[in-house]
Amino acid sequence: MTGRSGAHQRSASSRSQVPHTRCSVNRQSSLVTRHSRDTICAVATPPGTGGIAVIRIAGERTFPILDRFLADRRPSRQPSHTVRLGWFVSPERGPVDQVMVAIFRAPRSYTGDDLAEVSCHGGIAAADAILNLLVRAGCRVAEPGEFTRRAVLAGKMTLSQAEAVADMAEARTEAAFRTALARYRGGLSRLVAGIADDLKELQAEIEYRLGFDEHEACGKTPKMRIRRIAARLSRLVDSAAADRLLVEGANVAIIGRPNAGKSSLFNQLVQGERAITSPVPGTTRDRVDATVMLVGVPVRFVDTAGLTVRTGTRLSRLALAQTGKAVEQADIIIALFDGARPTGPSDRAVAAAINGRRAICVLNKTDLARRFGPREAGICPTGLVPVSCRTGAGIARLRARLARMLHAGAAPRLTVNRRQLEALSACRDALFRAGRAPTLETAALETGSAVDMLNKVDAPATATDILDRVFARFCVGK
Ligand SMILES: Nc1nc2c(ncn2[C@@H]2O[C@H](COP(=O)(O)OP(=O)(O)OP(=O)(O)O)[C@@H](O)[C@H]2O)c(=O)[nH]1
Ligand SMILES: [Mg+2]
Numbered sequence: 001m002t003g004r005s006g007a008h009q010r011s012a013s014s015r016s017q018v019p020h021t022r023c024s025v026n027r028q029s030s031l032v033t034r035h036s037r038d039t040i041c042a043v044a045t046p047p048g049t050g051g052i053a054v055i056r057i058a059g060e061r062t063f064p065i066l067d068r069f070l071a072d073r074r075p076s077r078q079p080s081h082t083v084r085l086g087w088f089v090s091p092e093r094g095p096v097d098q099v100m101v102a103i104f105r106a107p108r109s110y111t112g113d114d115l116a117e118v119s120c121h122g123g124i125a126a127a128d129a130i131l132n133l134l135v136r137a138g139c140r141v142a143e144p145g146e147f148t149r150r151a152v153l154a155g156k157m158t159l160s161q162a163e164a165v166a167d168m169a170e171a172r173t174e175a176a177f178r179t180a181l182a183r184y185r186g187g188l189s190r191l192v193a194g195i196a197d198d199l200k201e202l203q204a205e206i207e208y209r210l211g212f213d214e215h216e217a218c219g220k221t222p223k224m225r226i227r228r229i230a231a232r233l234s235r236l237v238d239s240a241a242a243d244r245l246l247v248e249g250a251n252v253a254i255i256g257r258p259n260a261g262k263s264s265l266f267n268q269l270v271q272g273e274r275a276i277t278s279p280v281p282g283t284t285r286d287r288v289d290a291t292v293m294l295v296g297v298p299v300r301f302v303d304t305a306g307l308t309v310r311t312g313t314r315l316s317r318l319a320l321a322q323t324g325k326a327v328e329q330a331d332i333i334i335a336l337f338d339g340a341r342p343t344g345p346s347d348r349a350v351a352a353a354i355n356g357r358r359a360i361c362v363l364n365k366t367d368l369a370r371r372f373g374p375r376e377a378g379i380c381p382t383g384l385v386p387v388s389c390r391t392g393a394g395i396a397r398l399r400a401r402l403a404r405m406l407h408a409g410a411a412p413r414l415t416v417n418r419r420q421l422e423a424l425s426a427c428r429d430a431l432f433r434a435g436r437a438p439t440l441e442t443a444a445l446e447t448g449s450a451v452d453m454l455n456k457v458d459a460p461a462t463a464t465d466i467l468d469r470v471f472a473r474f475c476v477g478k
Helices: 025-034 062-069 125-136 146-153 159-170 174-184 187-209 223-248 262-270 314-329 345-353 395-405 418-436 440-455 464-471
Strands: 040-043 052-058 082-090 094-104 115-121 250-256 288-294 297-303 332-338 359-364 384-386
Touching (some): 040 125, 040 146, 052 146, 062 082, 062 115, 115 125, 146 464, 159 418, 174 187, 174 223, 187 223, 250 314, 262 297, 332 345, 332 395
Parallel strands (some): 359 384
Antiparallel strands (some): 052 115, 288 297
């Protein structure tokens, strides 16, 4: 039932007179641990005009509470996994709305508790009225992510599956949705469980070897085994880092000497007159950016002030600092050269800025006589993509090159989120240290910390600090 919940729901407090709810980590942890047996409710659909609104209720008093408002239907007698049409009636004020009630009995529900979903007419009024009545009857308004948190605590899903629920709601592209769906189906949890098994075997082997003298072959660190597990983790971490561009989108900075045509190229790539262009060098001072979709991937292009080796005025120094920042934050850099001018020191500054970075070198103004010097080969070892921003020639080829760099069109494998990537990278680093450890005892310690790091991906229910951090980003009703 995850699909019904919107990504950016208003908190219940703004919808009604019910108690205030915030995404506060501390408050959430204290409330959830103290009242995990409460019957909770929340509007699970985004606010605003729509066909229907859905109110979720979960907890042991779900059905007795609903019976008070659906006297003719008595949800407590309704079989599990069925839907009934009925009138939601306020004992004091009469009919509130005609609703559909879906019943899920424990433990066969999203949270593992008794759970109901009441679908009323869309808009804010009916859902608010129903929510208020439920709260007055003894339900508590759910904290952000509390339904999914209960599902994790009940063993209905792992933590990485729960995070996938939020990622699916927030997905901006089909690729992002598909990779979150793969995690929701347990792909990452299975992979992590496999690596955890390998680590357990490694620990057992180290334990066994600790019984031997360190001069004997059996007393040495099992480096081959460590290397194998580390390589498996490295593959996962590296592909996850590359696939993140596909899912989250990429920052592409356009840099080059003043007047090279950066703003003209920017306008071509974002297909609009967004940046000012002029024959006067130094036209662009501020960073200008725009996001466009490139073969299904959101790409944020950034136009920058021209790179120059001359220090100039305070304003141009500030502009240069901005360009430096854009370069730092870029996932991919487009280094633009002016084909109608000989290679100069500014071009070498551009080449230095892309050194060691993912970059595409582009030669502009191919409609004019070429004066770009023969030394360009040294400046752009990967070759130049020729374009003319005036005629539009070569722009399609540049776009295709960029798309290839983003792996656009390829199905992402198992993209992990930032938190999971951190845990997996830390696990791999601990294993690297174990492989280089001077003694078997140190290798044992490092392997232990690798296990701890890996355990963070699908943290157990007792790891409240991790759970708090994860569920703080969820919406009310999830
Ligand atoms: N002939 C020709 N002129 C171009 C081409 N691309 C840009 N220009 C011209 O070159 C001049 C500079 O273009 P801009 O896009 O403003 O260059 P820029 O790199 O952003 O310049 P700054 O912001 O000053 O660093 C303008 O007069 C453009 O019309 C091209 O492909 N061919
Ligand atoms: Mg410019």
